[in-house]
Amino acid sequence: MLLLAIPLTVVVTLVVVLILANFVSGEKKVEHNIDRLYSSDDPQFIRSMSLLLGPPVTSGNRYAVLLNGDEIFPSMLDGIQSAKETITFETFIYWSGEIGAQFAAALSEKARSGVAVHILLDWMGCKKMDHRYLDELRQAGADVVQYHKPHWTGLGRMNNRTHRKLLIIDGRVGFTGGVGIAEEWTGHAQDEKHWRDTHFRVEGPVVGHMQAVFMDNWIKATGNVLHGPKYFPEIPPLAEGDASHGVAHMFSSSPTHGADDMELMYLMAITAATHSIHLASAYFVPDGLAINALVEAARRGVRVRIVTPGKRIDTHTVREASRACWGDLLAAGIEIHEYQPTMFHCKLLVVDDYLVSAGSTNFDSRSFKLNDEANLNIYDREFARQQSAIFDADIEKSHLVTYEEWLNRPRLEKLIEKVVPLLDWQL
Numbered sequence: 001m002l003l004l005a006i007p008l009t010v011v012v013t014l015v016v017v018l019i020l021a022n023f024v025s026g027e028k029k030v031e032h033n034i035d036r037l038y039s040s041d042d043p044q045f046i047r048s049m050s051l052l053l054g055p056p057v058t059s060g061n062r063y064a065v066l067l068n069g070d071e072i073f074p075s076m077l078d079g080i081q082s083a084k085e086t087i088t089f090e091t092f093i094y095w096s097g098e099i100g101a102q103f104a105a106a107l108s109e110k111a112r113s114g115v116a117v118h119i120l121l122d123w124m125g126c127k128k129m130d131h132r133y134l135d136e137l138r139q140a141g142a143d144v145v146q147y148h149k150p151h152w153t154g155l156g157r158m159n160n161r162t163h164r165k166l167l168i169i170d171g172r173v174g175f176t177g178g179v180g181i182a183e184e185w186t187g188h189a190q191d192e193k194h195w196r197d198t199h200f201r202v203e204g205p206v207v208g209h210m211q212a213v214f215m216d217n218w219i220k221a222t223g224n225v226l227h228g229p230k231y232f233p234e235i236p237p238l239a240e241g242d243a244s245h246g247v248a249h250m251f252s253s254s255p256t257h258g259a260d261d262m263e264l265m266y267l268m269a270i271t272a273a274t275h276s277i278h279l280a281s282a283y284f285v286p287d288g289l290a291i292n293a294l295v296e297a298a299r300r301g302v303r304v305r306i307v308t309p310g311k312r313i314d315t316h317t318v319r320e321a322s323r324a325c326w327g328d329l330l331a332a333g334i335e336i337h338e339y340q341p342t343m344f345h346c347k348l349l350v351v352d353d354y355l356v357s358a359g360s361t362n363f364d365s366r367s368f369k370l371n372d373e374a375n376l377n378i379y380d381r382e383f384a385r386q387q388s389a390i391f392d393a394d395i396e397k398s399h400l401v402t403y404e405e406w407l408n409r410p411r412l413e414k415l416i417e418k419v420v421p422l423l424d425w426q427l
Contacts, residue, residue: 033292034264040272040352046247046379049355053265053377054251055212060237061204061248063383065390069186072179072199073099079169079201080106085230087117088214090166092125092360093180096133100181104133108140117142118226120217122162123149125180145221160255163360163371165199166214171233174202174210176250176359176376178282178347189342192312196394197345198280200358200376202248205235209250213374216252246380253361254372262361262375263368266349267293273351277304278391280346283315284308284322285364291328298332307346307394310338318364323409324417330403337398350391353384 038044050057066072080087080103087110094100111117119137121129123146137144147162167175177199179185187194202210211231219225253261270277270293277297284306286294298304306329313319326336349357359375361367378384 031289033289033296034267034271036271036296038272039274040269040354041274042272045272049265049268049377050249052268053249053261055209055249057247057249057377057379058205058209058237059247060239061202061206061246061378062238063203063246063248063378063380064201065386066177066199066201067390068188068197069099069179069194070188072177072197073102073186075201076167076175076199077102077106079167079173079175080110082173083110083115083169085115085170086168086226087115087170088120088166088168088211088218088226088231089118090120090162090164090214090217091181092122092161092163092165093182094121094126094133095128095180095182096130097183099183099186100129100133103181104136107142108136111137111140111142116226116230118218119144120147120162120214120221121145122147124161125163128182145218147217147221161371162217163362163367164213164217164252164374165360166210166374168207168211168214171211171229171231172203172207172235174207176200176202176210176374178345178358178360184343185345192342195343195345196339196341198348198358198390202376204238204248206248206250206376208232208235209248210374210376213250213252216254217372246378246383248376248378248380250359250374250376252372252374253368255370260368262373263287263290265357265375265377266290266363269349269351269355269357270294270297273297273302275302275352276350276388277302278348278350278388279304279306279363280344280348280391280394281306281308281363282343282345282347283318283362283364283367285318286325286329287365287368290363291325294334295328295332298329298334304329304334305337305391305395306334307337307339307344307391307398309344310340310399312340312343314343320413320416323406323413326401326406327403330401330406336401337395338401339394339398341397344394346394348387348391350384350387353388354381355379356384356387 178197179199189196356378361373
């Protein structure tokens with residue numbers, strides 16, 4: 001019996017160690033509120049954001065906003081078809097369906113024509129992907145890797161997923177935002193089967209930042225370094241007279257390094273806000289630091305508006321966890337709007353009609369602590385005002401939740417909310 005007890009103890013210990021390895025990043029966390037030392041219009045704001053969070057900002061960039069699948073997918077497929085030398089593509093969700101088949105065909109065609117195609121797919125996010133797409137891509141010559149596919153050497157990293165959404169063409173044109181490759185993102189958010197989302201097409205020197213973020217995970221997954229002018233060409237700043245000319249930088253976060261960079265960025269931006277904060281979040285489960293920062297902003301006169309999914313959401317557990325923490329926010333006068341027509345999958349922050357932050361990051365602990373994420377920060381007032389107008393249009397299709405309504409929610413919902421927050425660090 002004693003001999004049997006020893007192996008059992010070893011197995012239990014190993015399981016506990018693996019669980020902790022998957023749920024804890026091992027890095028020091030941001031634990032204290034960020035002091036408000038400057039406003040968003042102070043040059044120190046962009047200086048601090050640039051130096052603390054990643055590559056220095058670069059000017060001379062152009063951006064185009066793409067709303068929903070009818071605009072997003074044609075632009076991405078056109079980009080793929082235009083490639084002459086390289087395509088790098090990283091995504092979390094890639095599922096079977098017509099749009100998935102279109103992307104597989106377009107990428108395969110380019111690989112057969114001699115373009116170097118590198119595809120990094122999260123293993124968990126692509127479990128619904130038809131393996132025929134993988135075969136098609138590999139037979140065409142594309143380099144396809146599944147990120148953190150189960151293997152005994154990586155059991156401690158199973159819960160660390162790449163949630164990044166990047167497509168870079170010839171190192172010169174980049175795409176990022178919230179969209180996954182699946183039928184749910186097609187259309188124009190016309191009904192509950194077609195989701196609301198936003199993506200961005202980018203040109204200019206900041207595309208080099210986007211490429212570097214892709215390379216971060218490519219090196220982790222393959223050990224291979226892709227470099228040289230085919231991947232990192234010299235890109236001069238766009239002419240000053242071009243529309244949407246602006247300043248930007250792309251940065252990333254990961255449990256293996258810079259786990260708290262995303263939350264730090266949000267906290268710094270919220271703390272610097274003077275007039276307005278527009279936050280669109282598909283999965284809005286703020287921790288104590290984020291709640292405090294938003295409440296303090298509201299108390300100093302900042303108008304804070306948040307759009308998040310209503311009852312039409314793909315993960316109801318997240319919605320319950322989200323609603324459980326709205327009390328202090330609503331009491332402080334923060335507006336929370338639940339989008340009604342369909343699943344709302346946008347991930348966007350606009351501060352003072354100046355900073356626009358967009359990418360893969362959700363406003364929750366999983367994005368802030370466990371996932372590999374990437375966000376593009378744009379400092380451009382004209383572009384920011386455009387995003388605020390789109391935000392206003394989403395609010396028109398949303399339900400404003402009042403503090404009184406939240407207090408009087410059903411008892412069963414309150415009971416569920418007491419349990420769900422115990423899991424919010426995984427949501």
